[in-house]
Amino acid sequence: MLSLILKRLAMAIPSLIGVVIVTFLLTRALPGDPAAYFAGPAATPQAIQEVRVKLGLDKPLIEQFGHYVVDLVHGNLGTSLTTGQPVATELKNRLPASAELTLLGLLVSIVIAVPLGILAATKPNSLIDHSCRVIATLGVSLPVFFTGLILVYVFYYLLGWAPAPLGRLDVFFTDPPHITGFFLIDSLLAGQPDLFMAALKQLFLPALTLAIFSLAPIARMTRASMLSVLSSDFVRTARASGLSTYTIIITYAFRNAMLPVITTLGMVFSFLLGANVLVEKVFAWPGIGSYAVEALLASDFAPVQGFVLTMAVMYVMLNLSIDILYGLIDPRVRLEA
Amino acid sequence: MTPVPALSVEGLSVEFRTRSGIVRALDNVSFAVAKGETIALVGESGSGKSVTAYAVMGILDPAGRVSAGRAMLGDLDLLSASPKALADVRGRKIAMIFQNPRTALNPIRTVGKQIADVLIRHGNISRHAAPAQAVEMLRAVGITDPSRRAKAYPFEMSGGMCQRVMIAIALAAKPSLLIADEPTTGLDVTTQAVIMDLVNDLAKELGMATIFITHDLALAGQRSARIVVMHAGHVVENAPTRELFENPRHPYTAELIAATPDAAQSLDELAAVPGMLPDLRRTDLPPCRYSERCPRKLAACAQPLPQPIPGTTHFVACWNPLPEHALSAPKVSAA
Amino acid sequence: MTDIAVTPPRESALAALIKHSRYVIGENPVTGFAFALFILIVLAAILGPHIVPYDPLASDTSESLKPPNIHHWFGTDQLGRDIFSRVVVATRLDFFIAIASVALVFLMGGLAGVAAGFFGGWTDRIVGRIADTIMAFPLFVLAMGIVAALGNTVQNIIIATAIVNFPLYARIARAEANIRREAGFVEAARLSGNSDWRILSFQILPNVFPILVVQMSLTMGYAILNAAGLSFIGLGVRPPTPEWGIMVAEGATFMVSGEWWNAFFPGTALMVAVFCFNLLGDGLRDMVDPRRRT
Numbered sequence: 032m033l034s035l036i037l038k039r040l041a042m043a044i045p046s047l048i049g050v051v052i053v054t055f056l057l058t059r060a061l062p063g064d065p066a067a068y069f070a071g072p073a074a075t076p077q078a079i080q081e082v083r084v085k086l087g088l089d090k091p092l093i094e095q096f097g098h099y100v101v102d103l104v105h106g107n108l109g110t111s112l113t114t115g116q117p118v119a120t121e122l123k124n125r126l127p128a129s130a131e132l133t134l135l136g137l138l139v140s141i142v143i144a145v146p147l148g149i150l151a152a153t154k155p156n157s158l159i160d161h162s163c164r165v166i167a168t169l170g171v172s173l174p175v176f177f178t179g180l181i182l183v184y185v186f187y188y189l190l191g192w193a194p195a196p197l198g199r200l201d202v203f204f205t206d207p208p209h210i211t212g213f214f215l216i217d218s219l220l221a222g223q224p225d226l227f228m229a230a231l232k233q234l235f236l237p238a239l240t241l242a243i244f245s246l247a248p249i250a251r252m253t254r255a256s257m258l259s260v261l262s263s264d265f266v267r268t269a270r271a272s273g274l275s276t277y278t279i280i281i282t283y284a285f286r287n288a289m290l291p292v293i294t295t296l297g298m299v300f301s302f303l304l305g306a307n308v309l310v311e312k313v314f315a316w317p318g319i320g321s322y323a324v325e326a327l328l329a330s331d332f333a334p335v336q337g338f339v340l341t342m343a344v345m346y347v348m349l350n351l352s353i354d355i356l357y358g359l360i361d362p363r364v365r366l367e368a
Numbered sequence: 369m370t371p372v373p374a375l376s377v378e379g380l381s382v383e384f385r386t387r388s389g390i391v392r393a394l395d396n397v398s399f400a401v402a403k404g405e406t407i408a409l410v411g412e413s414g415s416g417k418s419v420t421a422y423a424v425m426g427i428l429d430p431a432g433r434v435s436a437g438r439a440m441l442g443d444l445d446l447l448s449a450s451p452k453a454l455a456d457v458r459g460r461k462i463a464m465i466f467q468n469p470r471t472a473l474n475p476i477r478t479v480g481k482q483i484a485d486v487l488i489r490h491g492n493i494s495r496h497a498a499p500a501q502a503v504e505m506l507r508a509v510g511i512t513d514p515s516r517r518a519k520a521y522p523f524e525m526s527g528g529m530c531q532r533v534m535i536a537i538a539l540a541a542k543p544s545l546l547i548a549d550e551p552t553t554g555l556d557v558t559t560q561a562v563i564m565d566l567v568n569d570l571a572k573e574l575g576m577a578t579i580f581i582t583h584d585l586a587l588a589g590q591r592s593a594r595i596v597v598m599h600a601g602h603v604v605e606n607a608p609t610r611e612l613f614e615n616p617r618h619p620y621t622a623e624l625i626a627a628t629p630d631a632a633q634s635l636d637e638l639a640a641v642p643g644m645l646p647d648l649r650r651t652d653l654p655p656c657r658y659s660e661r662c663p664r665k666l667a668a669c670a671q672p673l674p675q676p677i678p679g680t681t682h683f684v685a686c687w688n689p690l691p692e693h694a695l696s697a698p699k700v701s702a703a
Numbered sequence: 704m705t706d707i708a709v710t711p712p713r714e715s716a717l718a719a720l721i722k723h724s725r726y727v728i729g730e731n732p733v734t735g736f737a738f739a740l741f742i743l744i745v746l747a748a749i750l751g752p753h754i755v756p757y758d759p760l761a762s763d764t765s766e767s768l769k770p771p772n773i774h775h776w777f778g779t780d781q782l783g784r785d786i787f788s789r790v791v792v793a794t795r796l797d798f799f800i801a802i803a804s805v806a807l808v809f810l811m812g813g814l815a816g817v818a819a820g821f822f823g824g825w826t827d828r829i830v831g832r833i834a835d836t837i838m839a840f841p842l843f844v845l846a847m848g849i850v851a852a853l854g855n856t857v858q859n860i861i862i863a864t865a866i867v868n869f870p871l872y873a874r875i876a877r878a879e880a881n882i883r884r885e886a887g888f889v890e891a892a893r894l895s896g897n898s899d900w901r902i903l904s905f906q907i908l909p910n911v912f913p914i915l916v917v918q919m920s921l922t923m924g925y926a927i928l929n930a931a932g933l934s935f936i937g938l939g940v941r942p943p944t945p946e947w948g949i950m951v952a953e954g955a956t957f958m959v960s961g962e963w964w965n966a967f968f969p970g971t972a973l974m975v976a977v978f979c980f981n982l983l984g985d986g987l988r989d990m991v992d993p994r995r996r997t
């Protein structure tokens with residue numbers, strides 16, 4: 032098992048190297064003078080020159096890359112022009128907000144999509160099946176920011192069920208004491224159920240938006256995978272042995288069908304991490320996505336670079352975890368390693 | 369008064385809906401298996417022998433439909449039973465093993481657990497006692513070091529071992545009837561013999577009836593007391609084994625026997641069965657589906673086939689059967 | 704002795720294609736519907752600016768934020784501009800972005816993939832490495848980074864979209880080229896003295912095209928969503944240019960206070976266009992390779 036994990040880790044290293052190189056190139060690929068970008072639109076030629084020297088932008092590219100890597104290793108991602116704070120600190124502070132939102136969205140998505148897919152597969156060509164297909168195609172066509180806005184309009188403006196899309200908590204509440212950074216967990220740990228409900232209310236619409244967005248690939252994959260597994264030889268044997276419907280569909284069919292779905296999760300995360308940025312803008316969510324977007328609008332470049340790097344590293348790690356999870360579940364992979 | 373058979377299939381007809389039409393896969397198939405008896409269902413590919421088994425077990429493809437007939441397992445008609453009644457009976461009273469044993473087992477579940485699943489479902493045994501009993505089943509089917517093997521996965525085992533596991537699963541609840549669908553296809557000859565011996569021995573021990581489905585007439589001849597020959601969805605002949613080989617009455621059976629390789633024959637002497645299976649989607653199929661390729665066809669062959677007469681041991685569905693041998697004088701049913 | 708020149712008459716190939724298309728559309732009316740919608744979008748893109756009732760850039764503050772009515776079918780925005788006109792005119796820009804992105808990625812990814820599959824060795828390895836590195840990023844985030852780095856223009860949106868889709872096209876093209884590498888007609892071309900590049904461009908690439916066409920239709924939908932998403936966060940298209948994504952962004956604040964039409968109509972236009980391309984892609988897949996039907 033350990034060798035499986037180590038092998039997968041080794042395979043992730045070239046990706047990480049590639050990510051670091053690409054993010055480095057992105058900053059140096061800036062048209063015109065990169066120093067001017069980092070100095071900001073209001074900088075004088077004097078200030079730009081200072082920035083150039085300070086950031087080592089006058090040195091040869093290889094040397095710059097060396098400095099870049101050294102900085103990364105020390106956790107130095109530069110400083111934001113607009114806030115004056117180190118980018119790494121800001122990202123660290125804002126990461127839990129994004130993570131809580133994305134994970135909750137994924138959870139809701141799985142809870143809806145997987146049973147939908149199973150149902151559609153056990154009743155092929157029924158109304159459920161066709162509805163599942165239509166929902167899937169629609170989900171893929173809707174721009175995620177549009178879904179968010181529609182949800183806000185319906186649930187906040189028209190129905191008044193959801194609170195205003197103004198961030199993680201209503202103004203009347205203060206953040207729970209910071210343990211994990213996840214408001215849902217921290218509020219429970221602090222024994223404040225009303226705070227928990229307040230946080231949940233604010234999370235509801237943005238998480239639902241993300242969930243609708245990622246429903247489609249998960250439902251479609253679950254359905255296809257279940258259909259394939261339900262007509263397999265070993266399910267036939269299970270039926271011939273008179274096992275109960277629950278055992279056949281869940282213990283035998285579903286566990287096998289989930290394997291390709293887990294592999295799909297990698298792609299789903301790619302969409303989700305991108306959609307996160309858009310959803311954070313719609314709901315004024317104080318995560319790393321909105322941090323990057325605000326910096327972009329102010330032509331503040333270091334946060335954007337730090338954001339892209341962080342997202343990419345997270346994505347590589349997530350894919351690694353999915354690979355390892357798959358290996359744990361499928362004995363054919365586990366025992367081969 | 370003839371004893372109640374373990375399974376009695378009566379007038380079974382099955383059709384499949386396909387894009388190119390309705391395939392009349394089985395037409396009026398009738399035969400019976402006595403308690404503890406081993407019979408073989410023999411025929412070329414497409415003869416409907418597997419379809420018969422699937423229909424009886426109730427695991428037909430969704431495109432398939434039983435259009436007529438009964439399959440009496442004791443008092444219960446399997447073809448009209450409720451899904452709940454069927455799930456109770458499958459595995460417990462009637463079981464089936466399949467070809468390609470490796471793909472027929474759950475790839476991500478240990479073989480011990482798969483046997484235990486059946487035991488817990490049918491065997492009136494607790495979840496705690498089941499794993500140990502599963503190990504005993506593995507021992508009974510001849511797997512060495514069964515307690516270690518029980519924790520193995522199918523992909524770690526050879527084809528022969530997987531087939532043994534399938535037999536263990538099928539026999540876990542001690543059914544009174546086992547259907548074995550080409551269980552030795554894909555196994556090497558030595559393993560084939562060993563597996564067939566195992567099935568025969570266990571059947572004798574449990575007093576279990578067996579239906580052995582195969583395209584290999586020689587194998588059927590070695591292992592079963594009675595042979596039911598099928599062609600294009602019909603039962604064409606049904607006789608005790610010795611009787612069938614010494615005194616085949618249906619022209620198709622005779623061709624099959626001639627086409628079956630025998631160690632004593634040279635390959636040059638092998639004959640192919642002339643003609644082809646008729647297209648079962650046709651709406652104008654003649655009552656005898658062999659008639660179009662039959663050298664003994666008469667005008668009388670246009671009428672519906674003869675039905676089996678209860679009490680006779682040798683049935684042939686033919687209006688112009690081969691003459692009996694002078695030496696033996698068994699009872700024959702034909703109009 | 705008669706020499707029989709065997710050249711398949713061009714018309715029959717085209718006629719066969721039309722006949723087959725008609726059959727597939729007949730079989731599956733949804734594809735036919737998608738096709739009709741596609742024609743509608745193309746017409747809007749081409750004729751848009753000429754047939755709209757109002758100048759999309761003309762503002763009239765006395766008419767600002769009016770809900771849909773007889774004079775303004777989709778209502779007006781905060782500057783009094785007619786939303787219907789803006790939505791229709793925006794079709795051209797979004798459609799252009801989609802087509803350009805798809806053409807670019809087909810050329811880049813298609814050629815790179817075909818070369819990788821055909822030549823193997825280092826070409827394969829390098830293309831593979833590039834593709835893997837691109838895929839290590841969440842795609843939208845990478846697009847953000849590229850547009851931020853290169854500059855806030857429509858060209859850069861197109862380039863970013865093409866880069867982000869490169870791995871997929873390279874992979875498909877590579878697989879197809881691999882299969883055809885040893886094919887008879889390739890051998891024949893080689894024997895008659897064609898250089899490898901000629902074989903690649905004229906024999907293999909045209910054969911790979913039908914498979915890629917399915918993907919291209921789906922990518923059109925993705926490209927529009929991508930461009931809209933980037934514009935939504937302020938990258939790419941700048942106001943007052945009418946573009947669906949940016950119109951939704953501008954209308955977002957009004958959604959919360961009840962003026963839904965600002966964001967609703969451009970958003971719906973987005974959805975309809977993407978939906979159309981997705982359906983078209985599915986239908987094309989059925990035409991090209993019915994085995995891959997989901």
